[in-house]
Amino acid sequence: MMDIQNLQTFLAVAKLGSFTKAAEQNFISPTAVMKQINKLESELDCTLLERSSAGIRLKPEGEVFLTYAQQLIELSHEAYLACHKATNQVLTLRLGTSLLHPSRPFLSIWNRIKDKLPQYSLTIVQLPSDLVTQNREYEALGKTCDILIGTFDQATTHTLVDAVPLGSYRFSIAVRSDNPLAEKDLLAIKDLENQHLLMVPKGISHKNDLLRAQMEKELAHCQILETPGRYSLDTFNAAIDKNAALINLTPWEDIHPGLVSIPLATDITVDYGILAAKDAPSRVKEFLSTIRYQLLTQMGEYGPVTPVEEKP
Known part of the structure; x- marks a missing residue:
């Protein structure tokens, strides 16, 4: 059975035309991206991407699979939401905010896509001001709030949080x-x-x-x-x-x-985005996955990938 995360990574590579850019989008290393693509190709028993000194391009097999990958991801999200809709359950997430972690950068995006996520709602909560550790804002994740908007980078927060880049x-x-x-x-x-x-x-x-x-x-x-x-x-x-x-x-x-x-x-x-705890519950992880997918697909229709100067 194909891993949804591998499918999302494939879509990111196809859209962005770069292992490195896809890694940044998914908050993982380029090596991890290549491993996910290799695993997906192994499961399908075909090569999806043409790798050369000129860059990365979808092969005919990749162009065919692209549509199916997008549909599989959409079906996965729909299935998750349908299970909760059956019980009229609304999944409420707590969005932490403070002067140092304003929620406005995300709320403008949320207002554009929330109609596509009817089973989710957000409630704004004030972050505590008395946290004293070097990574104090991350301590609030999973406790005071489920997600917050903050800065991150691979070097210093990779082991602390999951992130969806916003800008x-x-x-x-x-x-x-x-x-x-x-x-x-x-x-x-x-x-x-x-x-x-x-x-x-x-x-x-x-x-x-x-x-x-x-x-x-x-x-x-x-x-x-x-x-x-x-x-x-x-x-x-x-x-x-x-x-x-x-x-x-x-x-x-x-x-x-x-x-x-x-x-x-x-x-x-400095990159900023939606942050959640590494051990966040499934409803939070599914929310991040859905938001990441919505942001990626809003960049435009998938099509031929422009070669980039990158070799795997």
């Missing part, structure tokens, strides 16, 4: 209004020379570590101040008290009225 946040620099940097419309890293930079310690965020390394390379005179762990409201107060330049992200730009956020010129971004 990327950009970095900015938050400073007091009396800091000369507050007058600028865009900051280059070199503009941070002689500043006190406030950021999370190494090892908490892979993308922050990349940005930190870039700053340490380009800045001759700057002092890095580390927070005790991930950001809290105290972090923004500390930026005010210490007159420090805080490494900030898009959703947090208006959290503190005493800080002005200026976009930072860097190609480094």
Whole structure:
């Protein structure tokens, strides 16, 4: 019997034309993607993808199977929902929210697709403010809430959560209004020379570590101040008290009225999405699977895959 997860991975590869991009979409490694595709091809006893130095392309067998794979996934979701519909059961999920984990990025998407998921409903719950561990927001998953919207990366959260990517946040620099940097419309890293930079310690965020390394390379005179762990409201107060330049992200730009956020010129971004506990119950896992599928199919109709410069 074919694994639904393998089918979803195949659809992602077919749509995105890349093992790497499909891995990012499904929050797994490229190696895991290739293993899933190999297993699927073994079960079907045929080759679905043409792999070459020019990239990845659907073979005729793959084009035929693509439609069936999509139908199998849809039937799987319909069967799950029908079982609960038979008892008029509505599956309610708790969506955690806070100033640091706003739910708005997902709610705009949810409002567009919720009619296709009539058996699910969302209730908004406030995340507790007294969690003190480095991964405090993840502690709420499965306890205070079922899902939340937050940042993630392969290096630091792969073992902690399951995630459905929704987009990327950009970095900015938050400073007091009396800091000369507050007058600028865009900051280059070199503009941070002689500043006190406030950021999370190494090892908490892979993308922050990349940005930190870039700053340490380009800045001759700057002092890095580390927070005790991930950001809290105290972090923004500390930026005010210490007159420090805080490494900030898009959703947090208006959290503190005493800080002005200026976009930072860097190609480094931070992925965000729907997060759930690794050991979440089946209703939560099915919800994530359904949302992932809806997001993928909303990207357009499946068709010929444009070759990419990638070899498995």
